[in-house]
Amino acid sequence: MKQLFCLGLMLFASLSLPARDRVYGPQGRLSVKVTLPKGFDPRTDHCPMVILMHGIFSSKDFIPMPSIAKGLVREGIASVRFDFDGHGRSQGRMQDMTVEKEIADALAIWKYVRALPYVTDIGLLGHSQGGVIASMVAGRLAAGKDGRPTGVCALLGGDETWQRVPAHHPDA
Numbered sequence: 001m002k003q004l005f006c007l008g009l010m011l012f013a014s015l016s017l018p019a020r021d022r023v024y025g026p027q028g029r030l031s032v033k034v035t036l037p038k039g040f041d042p043r044t045d046h047c048p049m050v051i052l053m054h055g056i057f058s059s060k061d062f063i064p065m066p067s068i069a070k071g072l073v074r075e076g077i078a079s080v081r082f083d084f085d086g087h088g089r090s091q092g093r094m095q096d097m098t099v100e101k102e103i104a105d106a107l108a109i110w111k112y113v114r115a116l117p118y119v120t121d122i123g124l125l126g127h128s129q130g131g132v133i134a135s136m137v138a139g140r141l142a143a144g145k146d147g148r149p150t151g152v153c154a155l156l157g158g159d160e161t162w163q164r165v166p167a168h169h170p171d172a
Helices: 002-015 065-074 099-114 129-143 160-164
Strands: 023-025 028-030 032-035 047-053 078-082 119-127 151-155
Touching: 023 099, 028 099, 032 065, 047 065, 047 099, 047 129, 065 078, 065 119, 078 099, 099 119, 099 129, 119 129, 129 151
Parallel strands: 047 078, 047 119, 119 151
Antiparallel strands: 023 028, 032 078
């Protein structure tokens, strides 16, 4: 009975989210957290936003992501952090995660952020594996027509992935 109640509560919570705040990756819905500057009114104000990408086996809610979001908001910069498919509260299975699926997740978040009327500029910031994905996404965006990030930051981004999957690098 307790499991049924929890399942019902989770279903109700997911249905109560506004449709505009639902973002989907290859494995299902992504868990998203938007942090806006104090006193910010999205109906009238404008600001830059940074997309924050966590490392492998991590979550949008684990260090350093919440701390980075707090630091950005103090400077008047909004952020959106999310759990990659199969991580944290996002749908999917971690064992089905691939670099391509993480890139697809990040591009889905990019499209979501671009549609927000109050966002003036978009930056990408990733930690560890998230830094690798942020760099790859920046390359994909530079080669496409969906805009370019204002800046890219890879914190402790690994370089081995580039050697393992060179086909994902736009200059390969």
